[in-house]
Amino acid sequence: MTTLFARKALLANGWQQDVRLTVEAGRIVAISMACELEDEDTPAGIVIPGLCNAHSHAFQRALAGHTEYRGPAEKDNFWTWRQLMYQLAARIDIEALENIARQLYVEMVSSGYTTVVEFHYLHRQPGGGELTSAMLKALIRAANDAGIRLTYVPILYERGGFDGKPLSPEQQRFALSLDEFTDHYQQATTLLKSPHSLAIGAHSLRAVSAESLARIAEIATADNVPLHIHIAEQQREVDECMGAYHARPVYWLLDNFELNSQWCLVHATHMDDEELERVAKSGAVVCLCPSTEANLGDGLFRLQPFLQNEGRIAIGSDSHVTVNPFEELRWLEYGQRLASQERNVAAIRMRNTGRSLYERAASGGAIAAGDPSGGRLEVGARAELIVLDDHSPMLVGHEADSLLDALVFSGFTLPIDRVMVDGNWQVVDGKHTGIEMAAQKFAETIGRLNWYEMAAP
Numbered sequence: 095m096t097t098l099f100a101r102k103a104l105l106a107n108g109w110q111q112d113v114r115l116t117v118e119a120g121r122i123v124a125i126s127m128a129c130e131l132e133d134e135d136t137p138a139g140i141v142i143p144g145l146c147n148a149h150s151h152a153f154q155r156a157l158a159g160h161t162e163y164r165g166p167a168e169k170d171n172f173w174t175w176r177q178l179m180y181q182l183a184a185r186i187d188i189e190a191l192e193n194i195a196r197q198l199y200v201e202m203v204s205s206g207y208t209t210v211v212e213f214h215y216l217h218r219q220p221g222g223g224e225l226t227s228a229m230l231k232a233l234i235r236a237a238n239d240a241g242i243r244l245t246y247v248p249i250l251y252e253r254g255g256f257d258g259k260p261l262s263p264e265q266q267r268f269a270l271s272l273d274e275f276t277d278h279y280q281q282a283t284t285l286l287k288s289p290h291s292l293a294i295g296a297h298s299l300r301a302v303s304a305e306s307l308a309r310i311a312e313i314a315t316a317d318n319v320p321l322h323i324h325i326a327e328q329q330r331e332v333d334e335c336m337g338a339y340h341a342r343p344v345y346w347l348l349d350n351f352e353l354n355s356q357w358c359l360v361h362a363t364h365m366d367d368e369e370l371e372r373v374a375k376s377g378a379v380v381c382l383c384p385s386t387e388a389n390l391g392d393g394l395f396r397l398q399p400f401l402q403n404e405g406r407i408a409i410g411s412d413s414h415v416t417v418n419p420f421e422e423l424r425w426l427e428y429g430q431r432l433a434s435q436e437r438n439v440a441a442i443r444m445r446n447t448g449r450s451l452y453e454r455a456a457s458g459g460a461i462a463a464g465d466p467s468g469g470r471l472e473v474g475a476r477a478e479l480i481v482l483d484d485h486s487p488m489l490v491g492h493e494a495d496s497l498l499d500a501l502v503f504s505g506f507t508l509p510i511d512r513v514m515v516d517g518n519w520q521v522v523d524g525k526h527t528g529i530e531m532a533a534q535k536f537a538e539t540i541g542r543l544n545w546y547e548m549a550a551p
C-alpha cells in the first residue's frame with residue numbers, strides 16, 4: 095500500500111486541497127480531503143491524472159530529425175517522407191524494436207504519458223519471412239522496462255491501395271492474410287498480461303478491403319475491444335477513396351459501419367461539416383497527432399465544430415518527432431488559432447483552454463485504450479498520475495485551472511517530479527528509474543542500424 099499526500103489534486107470532482115490518495119494493487123482505493131501530511135505519506139505538490147498516448151509507431155522514434163531536408167523530388171510531402179520511413183522500417187529487427195521502443199516509452203513516461211496505444215504492423219522479420227509474435231514480445235519487454243501500460247493494436251495491412259494492387263517490396267513485411275491476422279490477434283490475447291491490454295485495428299481503408307474491415311469490426315464487437323484505423327490523413331487518400339468507393343473516407347465508414355465509442359479514428363483530418371457532426375455524435379474517438387500532422391503537412395483538423403458537437407478527442411505522438419503531451423495540446427490549440435484568427439478555441443463549455451484540452455485528451459485517450467472509466471482520479475481508478483513540482487517557476491502564482499494552462503502553453507522544461515503507473519513510481523525526483531539503461535541500448539541500436547547515412551542525400 096502507498097499513500098500520497100498532495101497539496102493540490104485534480105480529482106474527478108475538480109480541484110481539491112490537502113488530499114491523501116491511497117493506492118493498492120495498482121488502483122486508488124481511498125481518497126480523503128482536508129488531511130495533514132503523515133510520516134508514511136509520500137509528499138507531493140500537484141497531482142493530475144496521467145495521459146494516454148493513443149497512437150504510436152514506436153520504431154519511428156529513430157526517424158526523428160532525419161527527414162528534415164529537401165529530397166530529390168520537386169516537393170517533399172507525406173509520400174516522400176513515407177519512402178524514408180520505409181527505409182528505416184526495413185531494418186527494424188526484434189532487438190532494434192525493443193531498444194527503440196524502450197527509449198521511447200521511457201521518454202513518454204518521463205513526460206506524463208502513462209499508457210501507450212501501439213499501432214503495430216511490423217509483423218514479419220526484415221525481408222519478409224514467417225509471421226512472428228517476437229515483435230510483440232519485444233514491445234512488451236520494452237513497456238515493462240519503461241513501466242508504461244501498453245495497449246497493443248495488431249494491424250491488418252493487406253493491399254497496396256484502393257485498387258487492390260499488391261504490396262510493394264517495402265510493405266511485404268507488414269503483410270498478413272486475414273487468417274494469419276486473426277491467429278496473431280488470438281495469440282496476443284494470451285501474451286498480454288495485466289496491466290497491458292489488447293485492441294484491434296486496420297491500417298487504413300486503402301490498405302484493408304471492406305470485407306476484412308467488416309471481420310475486424312465483428313471481432314471488436316464480440317470481444318469488446320477498441321478498433322483503431324488511420325483515416326482521411328491526406329487529401330490524396332480522400333481523392334482515391336472517392337475514385338474507388340464514390341464517397342469520402344469518413345462518409346464511407348459512417349455509411350457502412352455502426353460507429354460508436356469503440357472506434358478510434360486516427361487523424362480524421364479531412365472531414366466536411368456533415369462528417370464532423372456525424373462522427374462527433376457517433377461517440378467515436380478521434381485521435382489527433384498534432385506534432386506529426388504538422389511535421390508531415392497533413393492538414394488541420396477542425397476542432398471547434400467537432401467539440402461544439404461534443405466530439406471526443408485523444409492525442410497521440412504517432413511518428414514521435416517529439417514526445418510531450420503538453421506540446422501536442424499546445425500545437426492542437428495553436429493550429430486552430432492560426433487558422434481562425436481567434437483565441438481559446440478549445441475552451442468550449444469550459445473557461446480554461448488548458449484544462450479543457452487536458453481533460454478531453456485524458457478521457458478520450460482512456461476510451462481509445464479500452465478503459466472507458468480511466469483518465470481521472472477517483473476511487474477504483476487505476477493509479478496512474480503525475481506529480482508536478484509546485485515550486486517550479488512555471489507554476490508559481492497559478493491556482494487550479496490556470497496550472498494546466500501554464501503547463502500547456504508555457505513550454506520549456508516540464509516540472510514533473512514523479513510519475514506513477516499501475517501503482518508504481520516510474521519517475522522519482524524528475525528522473526525515470528530506467529533512463530540510463532534505455533539510452534545506452536538505444537545508442538547501441540542506432541549505431542548498429544546506421545540507416546540514416548544510407549538514407550541521407
Ligand SMILES: [Zn+2]
Pocket residue numbers: 149151213324360412
Ligand atoms: Zn499512424
